[in-house]
Amino acid sequence: MSEKMEDLMNSMFLDRVPPSWERLAWPSGRPLASWLIDVTARCTQLGTWCDAPSQVPRVTWLSGLRNPTSFLTAIKQVIAQKEKRELDKLIVMTEVTGMESAEKVGSAAPRGAYLSGFFLDGARWDLEESCTATSRPKEMFCPMPVVNCAALPATEADMTGLFLCPCYKTMFRGPTWVFDAQLKTKDPPAKWILAGVALILDVGE
Numbered sequence: 001m002s003e004k005m006e007d008l009m010n011s012m013f014l015d016r017v018p019p020s021w022e023r024l025a026w027p028s029g030r031p032l033a034s035w036l037i038d039v040t041a042r043c044t045q046l047g048t049w050c051d052a053p054s055q056v057p058r059v060t061w062l063s064g065l066r067n068p069t070s071f072l073t074a075i076k077q078v079i080a081q082k083e084k085r086e087l088d089k090l091i092v093m094t095e096v097t098g099m100e101s102a103e104k105v106g107s108a109a110p111r112g113a114y115l116s117g118f119f120l121d122g123a124r125w126d127l128e129e130s131c132t133a134t135s136r137p138k139e140m141f142c143p144m145p146v147v148n149c150a151a152l153p154a155t156e157a158d159m160t161g162l163f164l165c166p167c168y169k170t171m172f173r174g175p176t177w178v179f180d181a182q183l184k185t186k187d188p189p190a191k192w193i194l195a196g197v198a199l200i201l202d203v204g205e
Contacts, residue, residue, distance in 0.1 A: 059102035063117030063201040076151040090151040094181040112150025122197035163189040167199035
């Protein structure tokens with residue numbers, strides 16, 4: 001048995017993603033069993049797109065994309081072309097909808113795209129008040145409702161009552177940053193900044 005085969009065997013025995021696989025994959029903190037389920041779900045989404053490339057998805061599972069930032073850029077490009085705006089003057093704007101899951105979405109977003117796969121870390125989303133709220137006891141992550149992501153010129157964006165929440169691919173944060181989402185808040189944004197609140201795309205669930 002070669003050294004590489006032995007490393008592969010040990011990784012599988014310990015339920016870890018083999019290093020040789022990690023180098024070719026996306027950032028993830030999942031154990032091997034959960035990682036394989038995630039791979040299957042990602043392939044299913046991509047396969048659905050390949051079967052109907054001209055059909056706009058009702059909801060895009062942003063967590064299932066290897067490079068989610070490029071998808072957000074594509075949203076800006078589409079809006080820039082349709083509305084004849086300058087791409088470099090547009091910024092990504094997010095609005096959390098009242099739809100708790102992708103199954104409740106009946107059609108594609110009239111402007112931009114509906115996205116799913118977000119988890120709020122350090123706080124929770126209050127569905128009744130439609131704003132950021134303090135986490136419940138023993139609640140590590142809060143699944144977010146479907147988010148409508150579009151683009152606006154920076155000069156037209158109203159940031160009043162909004163918390164600029166960083167979004168990361170994994171709990172490692174840092175190098176896995178994707179973009180900053182705007183979340184409604186009744187408290188000063190500084191409260192959530194000091195609490196380290198962030199959106200996470202993959203919490204390993």
